[in-house]
Amino acid sequence: MKFPSLSIAGRALLGALALAGFAALPAHAQDAAEPAAEAAAAAGDPAFIFNTLLFLMGGFLVMWMAAGFAMLEAGMVRSKNVSMQLLKNIALYSIAGLMYWAVGYSLMYVDVNGYFGTVWPYSWPDAGTANEGDYAVASDWFFQMVFVATAASIVSGTLAERIKLWPFLAFVVVLTGFIYPIAGSWQWGGGWLSEMGFSDFAGSTLVHSVGGWAALAGALLLGARSDKYGPQGQVQPIPGSNMALATLGTFILWLGWFGFNGASQLAMGTNSDVSDVSRIFANTNLAAAGGVIAALVLTQIVYKKVDITFVLNGALAGLVSITAEPLMPSPFMAIIIGAIGGVIVVFTVPLLDKFKIDDVVGAIPVHLIAGIWGTIAVPLTNPDTSFGVQFVGIVAYGVFTFVVSLVVWMIIKAVIGLRVSPEEELTGLDVGEVGVEAYPEFIASRVR
Known part of the structure; x- marks a missing residue:
């Protein structure tokens, strides 16, 4: 520019x-x-600020997944049980937060001896502390806390429509305060699996299969809904109440997963870190899309009609599958990994029915089986890992979580019982357990 x-x-x-x-x-x-x-x-310090922001933003995105689980489950259950599912989801999130503060975080991260840490309420520095390291301590606690609530939400959906409220919440106390943190310390807390070289970037096994194993143990002990299987074992489909809510829940979960996987980079203070977070976002989205398309096409081929519940769970299975390693895959491999997750859903749901395992929302195929697949697939794209070590980790988490969860479920059953009465199951848990019906104008829903 020239001046006059x-x-x-x-x-x-x-x-x-x-x-x-x-x-x-x-x-x-x-x-x-x-x-x-x-x-x-x-x-x-810019790195401190951006690292902390990554934890906080990732944390509130994962917290929003609690709303996704609530909407998904509300849509998948029948009208007479919607209030119960909504109540369980807000209660379990709150219990998870308190238990992870009281004992969970310290068990998972503080002075881990290889198998577990310490049992003590966690605290963060006083207000006004200027130097907390590479990130704010409270931001890390918040980000780790929202993960444990996800594991509990998986159990909620599987056992819907026939479990009592308080026995379920009692199990959530143990799962979020002890089972999940101890298992998590083995890898993310620097425990024995971490030393072996096991890899689970954001929790296909640590979060999703742990929740799936706990749900499977509960489902086996609780039994199926009274009208799920006929006298000769034939499957009697029980449609959900609201596919609009289920679809909304799926999209909320999809959105929250960007925080779940992206913030697991754990750093955003350099150009390379930010680039990696971006790659994780992109691969996460591609895997979910791959899961959707695989389920969409496969249900048309197998069942001659497209089942929206399979497609919704295909998206979630794709997301679970990529969670163990969302950074290293190429775009094509991310799509393939997610698509195999969608295939798993289509074939595993009817397999569960053959064994009369009643999973109301399909959480076991999505979170347990797809979680195992995602973890075993890590060496396909990450050369620093091995199939043998990955297999050891999968088995260790499965045996520990299933056995301990089964014992806890058995104790709860013996002490206070697990299942509602046949009359309450017929009328609906909104009436029998909650006292507030989600859709009171639909009187007919009480008997179906």
């Missing part, structure tokens, strides 16, 4: 201003550096 010509007086004025400014400059360079350093210190 100045008069002689104007030029003189500019010269005087320049001289005055020069006179006001510090005499030595170090004199200027001192206030600059003070200003930089006051501004803070």
Whole structure:
């Protein structure tokens, strides 16, 4: 840009201003550096700020997944049980937060001896603390806390429509306070599996299959819904109440997964970190899309009609499958990994019915089986891992979680019982357990 010509007086004025400014400059360079350093210190460490923001933003996205699970389950159950599912989801999220503060986080991360940490309420630095390391301590706790609630939500959906409220919540206390944190310490807490070289980037096994194993143990002990299987073992389909809610829940979960996987990079203070977070976002989305298309096409081929519940679960299975390693795959491999997750759903749901395992929302195929697949697939794209070590980790998590969960379920059953009465199951848990019906105008829903 060119300035217009100045008069002689104007030029003189500019010269005087320049001289005055020069006179006001510090005499030595170090004199200027001192206030600059003070200003930089006051501004803070950019890496610390961005790392903390990654934890916080990822945390509230994963927290939003609680709404996704609530909507998905509300749509998949019958109208007479919707309030019960909504109540369980807000209660389990709150219990998870309190238990993870009281014992869970310390068991998972503080002074881990290879198998578990310490049993003590966790705390963070006082307000105004300036130096907390690479990120704010409370942001890390918040990000880790929302993961444990996801594991509990998996159990909620599987056991819907026939479990009592308080026995379920009692199990959530144990799962979120002890089972999940102990298992998590083996890998993310630097325990024995981490030392072996086991890899699970964001929790296909640590979160999803742990929730799936706990759900499977409960389903086996609880039994199927009274009208799910006929006298000769034939499957009697029980449609959900609201596919709009189920679809909304799926999209919310899909959105939340970007925080689930993306923030598991655990750093956003460098260009390479930000690039990796971006790659994780892209691969996560591709895997979900692959799961949808695989389920969409396969149900048309196998059943001659497209079942929306399979397609919704195909998206979730694709997301679970890519969670163990969302960074390393190429775009094509991310699609393939997610698509195999969608295939798993289509073939595993009827397999469960053959064994009369009643999983209301399909959480076992989505979270347990697809979680196993995603974990075993890690060495396909990550050369620093091995199939043998991955297999050891899958088996270790499966045996520990299933056995301990089964014992806890048995104790709860013996002490206070698990299942509602046949009359309450027929009428609906909204009436028998909650006292507030989600759709009170639909009286007929009480008997179907």
